[in-house]
Amino acid sequence: MATTVAVPTRSSALRVRVSKTAIRGAEMAVGTILVILILQTVLRFNLLDEDLWKLYLPSFLDGIVLSLRYLGIILPLSVVIGFTIGWARISRFRTLSWPLSVFVDFFRGVPPIIVVIFAAVLGPSLLPARFQSQDIGIIIAALTLAMHSGAYQSEIFRAGFMSVPRGQLEAAQSLGMTNGAAMRFVVLPQALRLSIPPLANEFAVVIKDTSLLAIVGGFELFGSSFIFEQQILFSPGNQLSWIFVVWTAVALVYFVMTFAVTELLNAIDRRYHVKGLEAVTV
Amino acid sequence: MIRVEELEKHFGALHVLKGVSLEVQKGEVLVIIGPSGSGKSTLLRCINLLIEPDSGRVFLDGTQVNRRDIRPEWVRQQVGMVFQSFNLFAHLTALQNVTLGPIRVLGTDPTTAGAQGRKLLARVGLADKADAYPAQLSGGQQQRVAIARALAMNPKAMLFDEPTSALDPEYIREVLDAMAALARDGMTMIVVTHEMGFASEVAKRILFMDAGRIIEEGSPEEIFHSPKQERTRMFVGKILR
Ligand SMILES: Nc1ncnc2c1ncn2[C@@H]1O[C@H](COP(=O)(O)OP(=O)(O)OP(=O)(O)O)[C@@H](O)[C@H]1O
Numbered sequence A: 001m002a003t004t005v006a007v008p009t010r011s012s013a014l015r016v017r018v019s020k021t022a023i024r025g026a027e028m029a030v031g032t033i034l035v036i037l038i039l040q041t042v043l044r045f046n047l048l049d050e051d052l053w054k055l056y057l058p059s060f061l062d063g064i065v066l067s068l069r070y071l072g073i074i075l076p077l078s079v080v081i082g083f084t085i086g087w088a089r090i091s092r093f094r095t096l097s098w099p100l101s102v103f104v105d106f107f108r109g110v111p112p113i114i115v116v117i118f119a120a121v122l123g124p125s126l127l128p129a130r131f132q133s134q135d136i137g138i139i140i141a142a143l144t145l146a147m148h149s150g151a152y153q154s155e156i157f158r159a160g161f162m163s164v165p166r167g168q169l170e171a172a173q174s175l176g177m178t179n180g181a182a183m184r185f186v187v188l189p190q191a192l193r194l195s196i197p198p199l200a201n202e203f204a205v206v207i208k209d210t211s212l213l214a215i216v217g218g219f220e221l222f223g224s225s226f227i228f229e230q231q232i233l234f235s236p237g238n239q240l241s242w243i244f245v246v247w248t249a250v251a252l253v254y255f256v257m258t259f260a261v262t263e264l265l266n267a268i269d270r271r272y273h274v275k276g277l278e279a280v281t282v
Numbered sequence B: 001m002i003r004v005e006e007l008e009k010h011f012g013a014l015h016v017l018k019g020v021s022l023e024v025q026k027g028e029v030l031v032i033i034g035p036s037g038s039g040k041s042t043l044l045r046c047i048n049l050l051i052e053p054d055s056g057r058v059f060l061d062g063t064q065v066n067r068r069d070i071r072p073e074w075v076r077q078q079v080g081m082v083f084q085s086f087n088l089f090a091h092l093t094a095l096q097n098v099t100l101g102p103i104r105v106l107g108t109d110p111t112t113a114g115a116q117g118r119k120l121l122a123r124v125g126l127a128d129k130a131d132a133y134p135a136q137l138s139g140g141q142q143q144r145v146a147i148a149r150a151l152a153m154n155p156k157a158m159l160f161d162e163p164t165s166a167l168d169p170e171y172i173r174e175v176l177d178a179m180a181a182l183a184r185d186g187m188t189m190i191v192v193t194h195e196m197g198f199a200s201e202v203a204k205r206i207l208f209m210d211a212g213r214i215i216e217e218g219s220p221e222e223i224f225h226s227p228k229q230e231r232t233r234m235f236v237g238k239i240l241r
């Protein structure tokens, strides 16, 4: 059973991996186009309807830009929050563990939509009057979404840390490493690798959850499209099938963002994958 | 080289070490045997201060090392340890396992550490496995990498905690051979093992431990063939069978 596996050189391995991502992307594109073609036929709309896009394009693009901005805040912040809490809960800072577990349980137990409403309404009132505005409310709501996801991610990172066997830390210590060095060079690299796949799932949820900001006035892609849709509905002479176009286009953008982010994490996972690492820790 | 005086250790209400004393000379191999739960692992872990003893003294080269003003990391650097479950760093190759300590603890530059690491892997017969990950190695190979990893720190003494008891029978020999070679090269070793053949061949003295105490001490001949204590006799009878 002593298997000798040729370890590929770094450059050739990388080439294989890059093309894997490309293949996945191509497969996904073909599948998506097929689904859209079928939808178009059944529901009788044309995704590339010029008359509609003349009207819709500005809202669409503004929405995408705003979505990306929110994500640019929420995703990195949620990772920082999640990692910090996950780390703190397994580390020696036991005194912090109780309040942190309350934080985590709170955000896991409350629907994000309610959290967003409370944050946007109450958040600004906690600030001095000159800072109060709807924009501030939206930003606070976005930060709260980051906390919400951070709560979930803290459990992902905590599980990652806990699935590194205790013997790994002991072996590092037995070489004379300090706790810090053992963490950094032995435990952390393994814990992070184990956290990547569940993290990809969580990111997919976060991306879609940004649409919740629309209900408090954060008109990212979902919100701006919703407002536009209301205009079509109430303007005489517009075709109802345009509604399908709008929502198909919106869904497509969320899909692409989600696919891009999760595929990026998957690529990192493949890049740093170590044969047998999961097996050791099961 | 290593001296231990009156070590005491409790885990909560459990009294695991009840005044253990021992001494190992430079270049000597000491074997410890004893039933499960008798405190053998705890004793080894107290010697390299992976566990802090409640009381008692641990001396390395005549210096007491379980003192507030001595960093335990400094002690562990000088006393290598090999574990029953190998504990190779799962995310690193065999060579990286061997070089991590020198690079990160001793500050050896990676090129030098790499060259030394390859020599050590060759010494345990694994020159061709430098780039394999632990999961790609057999148990015996992993344990030999673990020995090389400990040796890379250039330790004054080595502790082995049942290094072969997690191995499939066909891999035990290669690990014991590597350890015997080490002993021949003059390494000071404390070995917890129930491999009587190895003990008889390599060790001058054997300690029998039971319930946190050293019950009997003697040459392999004495302990295995004419033990004085009834408990030793019963235990030896069991492992001989
Ligand atoms: N970290 C710990 N916390 C609590 N109890 C422990 C701890 N480590 C060991 N013990 C207990 O101390 C006793 C002695 O354990 P130890 O591992 O030293 O025995 P051992 O002689 O090595 O046994 P074995 O042959 O099974 O390895 C056992 O009852 C064990 O359950």
Ligand SMILES: [Mg+2]
Pocket: B040, B041, B042, B161, B162
């Ligand atoms: Mg033990």
